[in-house]
Amino acid sequence: LSLAFITSPLDRAAEIRNSSNRLNELAAVGASCCVAVLGDQVQTEAGQVFIQRGAIAAGSVFLGLDENKTAWFARPAVETSELTGLRDLMLAGDADAGLLSILAQARSMVGWHATHGFCAKCGAATDMADAGYRRHCAGCGADHFPRTDPVVIMAVVEGDAMLLGRQAAWKPGMYSALAGFMEPGETIEQAVAREVREEAGVVVHDACYVACQPWPFPSSLMIGMVAKAASRDLKIDHSEIEDARWFSKTEIRQMLERTHPDNLYAAHPYAIAHRIISAALEEIESAG
Amino acid sequence: LSLAFITSPLDRAAEIRNSSNRLNELAAVGASCCVAVLGDQVQTEAGQVFIQRGAIAAGSVFLGLDENKTAWFARPAVETSELTGLRDLMLAGDADAGLLSILAQARSMVGWHATHGFCAKCGAATDMADAGYRRHCAGCGADHFPRTDPVVIMAVVEGDAMLLGRQAAWKPGMYSALAGFMEPGETIEQAVAREVREEAGVVVHDACYVACQPWPFPSSLMIGMVAKAASRDLKIDHSEIEDARWFSKTEIRQMLERTHPDNLYAAHPYAIAHRIISAALEEIESAG
Numbered sequence A, B: 001l002s003l004a005f006i007t008s009p010l011d012r013a014a015e016i017r018n019s020s021n022r023l024n025e026l027a028a029v030g031a032s033c034c035v036a037v038l039g040d041q042v043q044t045e046a047g048q049v050f051i052q053r054g055a056i057a058a059g060s061v062f063l064g065l066d067e068n069k070t071a072w073f074a075r076p077a078v079e080t081s082e083l084t085g086l087r088d089l090m091l092a093g094d095a096d097a098g099l100l101s102i103l104a105q106a107r108s109m110v111g112w113h114a115t116h117g118f119c120a121k122c123g124a125a126t127d128m129a130d131a132g133y134r135r136h137c138a139g140c141g142a143d144h145f146p147r148t149d150p151v152v153i154m155a156v157v158e159g160d161a162m163l164l165g166r167q168a169a170w171k172p173g174m175y176s177a178l179a180g181f182m183e184p185g186e187t188i189e190q191a192v193a194r195e196v197r198e199e200a201g202v203v204v205h206d207a208c209y210v211a212c213q214p215w216p217f218p219s220s221l222m223i224g225m226v227a228k229a230a231s232r233d234l235k236i237d238h239s240e241i242e243d244a245r246w247f248s249k250t251e252i253r254q255m256l257e258r259t260h261p262d263n264l265y266a267a268h269p270y271a272i273a274h275r276i277i278s279a280a281l282e283e284i285e286s287a288g
Helices: A020-028 A086-092 A097-115 A188-200 A249-257 A272-287 B020-028 B086-092 B097-115 B188-200 B249-257 B272-287
Strands: A033-038 A041-045 A061-065 A071-076 A083-085 A127-129 A134-136 A149-158 A161-166 A178-181 A204-215 A220-229 A243-248 B033-038 B041-045 B061-065 B071-076 B083-085 B127-129 B134-136 B149-158 B161-166 B178-181 B204-215 B220-229 B243-248
Touching: A020 A071, A033 A097, A041 A086, A041 A097, A061 A097, A071 A097, A083 A086, A086 A097, A097 A204, A149 A188, A149 A204, A149 A272, A161 A178, A161 A188, A161 A249, A161 A272, A178 A188, A188 A204, A188 A220, A204 A272, A220 A272, A243 A249, A249 A272, B020 B071, B033 B097, B041 B086, B041 B097, B061 B097, B071 B097, B083 B086, B086 B097, B097 B204, B149 B188, B149 B204, B149 B272, B161 B178, B161 B188, B161 B249, B161 B272, B178 B188, B188 B204, B188 B220, B204 B272, B220 B272, B243 B249, B249 B272
Parallel strands: A033 A071, A149 A220, B033 B071, B149 B220
Antiparallel strands: A033 A041, A041 A083, A061 A071, A127 A134, A149 A161, A149 A178, A161 A243, A204 A220, B033 B041, B041 B083, B061 B071, B127 B134, B149 B161, B149 B178, B161 B243, B204 B220
């Protein structure tokens, strides 16, 4: 298992999006592919991702061209079809990493249309344009574009200890990096400091970028950071998180490897939390 | 002049947002401050930012508390008031950097409400909640949150040369880093590669994060990167940019310092483009 959703084989070929002729041609090609999603669920057939070939329905979202120049599209699934959660497909570990990345794009795009059929500016119904990358309001003329919501997620280090937290809804024993949505008018580094202070009462400095991951539930961009804390004093906001705790480097290693004596464990390797906790642990170990 | 909009003195104090009692108290305090914005414009008085004290109107957006625990709010300006462009205030260089950062938050937040009065899911009118950080639809129950649109902006380096481009709308002679909005389902690094390929036909690798900047026109997060190119071959998409060109390190230095013999120049120091071009130039100079 490794970081999910970051290995799309598709060239998004944005130059095609405006050409209905070209899109109609591609939709008719027998080899063209279409996946179907409904909320966080993907249409499957006997548990495998269902890929419709050729004769793609008009109004499908154009995702891009793969290495063989095969076109990929996405459309809403019908409720009566066989559906499997995208998270379950990811966890099962047998879906192709490239296909999972395509499904991430599909889920975010189809979900955006499903929840943005009306103009936020005037309330009128809007129409899909640019092969799915725009919605236009004929009423007031406004154009609307898909959302990507940046989220900061951070491992916090003080000396040889690391701060992780958990939400009440998580399975018992799981701890992960603190995280939160960015707000208008702040930098990534400011958002890291704000979230850690809000949730755990800890003041951080020197936040460094590690890696990022699209997280299609529904349409986040997880920005993975490692930050340093000035002290280990905690003041947990229990309305936001159930717990936050400083762990020793030995415990963190055990939690990543799932050998902790109390059955505590860290986020799965498919999630960026695992990557940044690993990066922060390496930093601690190389420093000490 | 240095990077604008990144030095807000405000603690956003999100825990206050849900308390109408506390908000009403703060709005009545004589020292509390409110700025007023309309689109990209800020209400001014004889050219100075107008700050209303005390008796803040209900429905104003709560921005946060400054170092003196003074509360700051934002509200829409009326069209008949004296208005000055936020860009002009920034360029004039005499506005306080902290105040400019407060205005960035104000502009994004007030602008979001001005353009999101209706539910994108069902078309009904929505109501402001959480002191401005949410809009609720009584019709379908949907909650909507302010947008922050991540944008990648990147200096591209090959050997001792740097790739910059310009848009037709810019003043003659100005070149800057290529940039573009991120799309759902991609990483920052993938977005960098996609945009550079789309606009200039250049393949890049090893994109590294340098810094970021909120850019409140209306609500972007500029993610500043430096990337390496495999070759200097260009294939410019003139529907996206007017020109893109490889510049020598000597020219880049001249463009940053505004001493280029052809009067070419790089983005202003208030913009993150200047920071990443400078960072890429340092990288070139330290390598060679």
